[in-house]
Amino acid sequence: MTEIIRIERLHKIFRIGKVEVPALRGVNLRVEDGEFVSLVGPSGCGKSTLLHVIGGLTAPTSGRVIVDGMDLGQMSDGLRTQLRKKKIGFVFQRFNLLPTLTAWGNIALACHIAGNRNGNSRAEMQAVIKMLGLEARMGHRPYELSGGEQQRVAIARAVVNRPKIILADEPTGNLDTENSELVLNMLCELNHKFGQTILLITHNPEVSTFTDRIVNMRDGHILES
Amino acid sequence: MVNRLIVANLVARPMRTMLSVTAVAVEMVLIILVVGLTHGILQETARRTAGVGAQIMVLPQTTSFVMGMSGTPLPTQLADRIAEVSGVQAVAPVATQVSSNGGVTMIYGIDPKRFDAVSGGFRFLQGRGLQAPDEVLVDDIHARAHKLRAGQTVELLNHTFRLAGIVEHGKGARIFMKIDALQDLLGAPGKASVFFVKVVNPQQTAQVLEELRRLLPNYQLRDMAEYLSLMTASNVPGLNNFITVMIALAVSIGLLVIFITMYSTIVERTREIGILKSMGASNRYIVSVVLRETALLTAVGIGAGIGLSFLLRRLTGVVFPTLPILITPGWMLRAGLIALAASFIGSVYPAFRASKLDAIEAIAYE
Structure with a gap:
């Protein structure tokens, strides 16, 4: 397997007024292509910042x-945007779907932003939608969907362009146990089926059992892997 | 797809959308109606002046081309000398005065016989011609606007007149009285403001004009076609400035409302912009979404403004028949482009601000 993410001595300091707040304090991390990794740690340890x-x-x-x-x-910021567009898909705890668009619209917009506007992307969309069991919910807006359905739409949106890396920030944080399992199983399936690298943040040790590897974080450091 | 997002955003916030569309529509209406009214009045005045039937006008040397603002300095005896010039068929001395009673209206003081010889005579819709000094004629548009009927009395220039008849519009003024009556009221007996000259053969107007210039070197002589070509906003003192001020006012309204609505929508949709950024939307993509949304709002506003302008013209025609509004495709296009430019300027800063939002802060925005 080849290395897809390599982080060396990463520091991230936020400046709030005149105060410097270090969020990451020399993080080192390697993730192989196709790995499903969970970053586990308490709130404020720097997981989201790392993501x-x-x-x-x-x-x-x-x-x-x-x-x-x-x-x-x-x-540059522009080049990082390009990288995000082509190679990275985000899944958030709060789903972050665009409220004015239907489920279909949210997924299609991701294709549009990525520049996939041809017939292939439509077929790709259909395949992902089918895989996530969302066929009957495509015409609904986010407020008409359950939390589990919203998160599945968000996953569909993140994976539809086949990015190499999926970054999931507490994807089950707002879901009940049943929907959490459903979403995690789907992420596992996507990881196996498409070979996408998934980096998942959680503070729930149970969630991390679904992943190939667990990376623990505390106070801006990686503790163990 | 982005169009669907834009339409969905507009539909999701109907009050904001309506406010923006209304602002652009008001901007359009202001421009179209102010320009339309000034051009309409000028065109209508030109048409009525041409309707007198003369090919040449004789005016005082220093007069403004706007009749009714130049007093009555021409001796009426000149009419006989002009009539003797070869090629002249008829001459009508006219004293002009502007009445501000119930709106600004031009009054012609005429010698009915001589005026008829130039104009071919009035077509009477009610009543009869002028016989006594205390009689006036009005045209049908003025009569309709003031609900007048032949035989009733009317107040003009602080005097009471009897309305002898109502004539078809299109022969110079909207109100006519005998020239000597108007001369008396103006304290200018034997004086006229203009001579309308009809030539035997309109093809020979230039020759007759030349002859008259030799005869009357101290007067201003104008070919009617040339005179009518001067009836534009740029030739009326202050009118272009007035139009410019009104357009600036309209543009300010449109620009400010678009700025405020687009700025507030950016604040309201901060999180959505953060989501777009997380999906890989570039700064240019976000700017384009905001500008395209503005363009759509403006396009709808332009359409609504044009429709509303025609509706208001129709209503104005019913309530104020003497106020002609000329709506031309050229000015509709210009007003549309002005509105589009104002909206663009109003939305540039909000669009730029949206593109510069910090993605992480934007996603966390409540």
Whole structure:
């Protein structure tokens, strides 16, 4: 297996007024292509910040973050956006679907942003929708869907363009046990079927049992892997 | 797909959408009606002046081309000298005065016989011609606007007149009285404001004009076609400035409302913008979404504004028949482009601000 994410001595410091708040304090991490990894740790330990840096939503303060061969620290905001568009799919705890669009619209918009506007992307969409069991819910808006359905739509949106990496930030945090299991099983299936690398954040040890590897974090450090 | 997102956003916020569309429509209506009214009045005045039937006008040397604002300095005896010039068929001396009683209206003081010789005579819809100095004629549009009937009395220039008849519109003024009656009221006996000259052969207008210039070197002589070509907003002192101020006012309304609505929508949709960014939407993509949303709002507003302008023109025609509004495709297009430019300017900053939002903060926005 090849390495798809490599992080070396990553520091991320937020400045709030004149105060510097270190969120990541020298993180080192390697993730292989196709791995399903969970990042486990208490609230405020820097899990989400790490995910945001890997996803190019924010730049590292220092250190190296190599994603699929590209050093994010050397990339402009525009290039990181390109990387996100082509190689990364996000799944959030709060689903973050666009409320004015239907489930179909949310997924189709992801295709549009990624530049996949041809017939193939439509077939791809149908396949993903079928796999996630959403065929009957496509014409509904987010507020008409259950939490589990919303999260499945969010997963469909994240994977429809076949990004190499899925970054899932507490994807089961707002779901009951039954829907949590459903969503985690689907992520496992996507990981096996499409070979996408999944990095999942959770503070729930039960959730991490679904993944290939568990990485523990505390106070901005990786403790063990 | 992005169009679907834009339409969905507009449909999801109907009050905001309606407000923005209304602002653009009001902007359009203001521009179209202000320009339409000024151009309409000028065109209508030109048409009525042409309707007198003369090919040449003789005016005082220093007069403005706007009749009724130049007093009555021409001696009426000149009419006989002009009539003797070869090629002249008829001459009608006319004293002009603007009445502000119930709206600004031009009054012609005429010698009925001489005026008929130039104009071919009035077509009477009610009553008869002028006989006494205390009589007036009005055209049908003025009569309709003021609900007048032949035989009743009317107040004009602080005097009471009897309405002798109602004539078909299109022969110079909307109100006519005998020239000597108007001269008396103006304190200018034997004086006229303009001579309308009808030539025997309109093809020879230039020759007759040349002859008249030799005869009357101290007067202003105008070919009617040339005179009518001067009836534009740019030739009326202050009118273009007025139009510019009104357009600026309309543009300010549109620009401000679009700015406020687009700015507030960006704040309201901060989280959605964060979501788009997390999906890989570039700054340019987000700017384009905001600008396209503005363009759609403006396009609907432009359509509504044009429709509303025609509706208001129709209503104005019923309530104020003497106020012609000229709506031309050229000005509709110009007003549309102005509205589009104003909306674009109003939405550039909100669009730019949206594109510069921090993705993480935007996603966390409540």
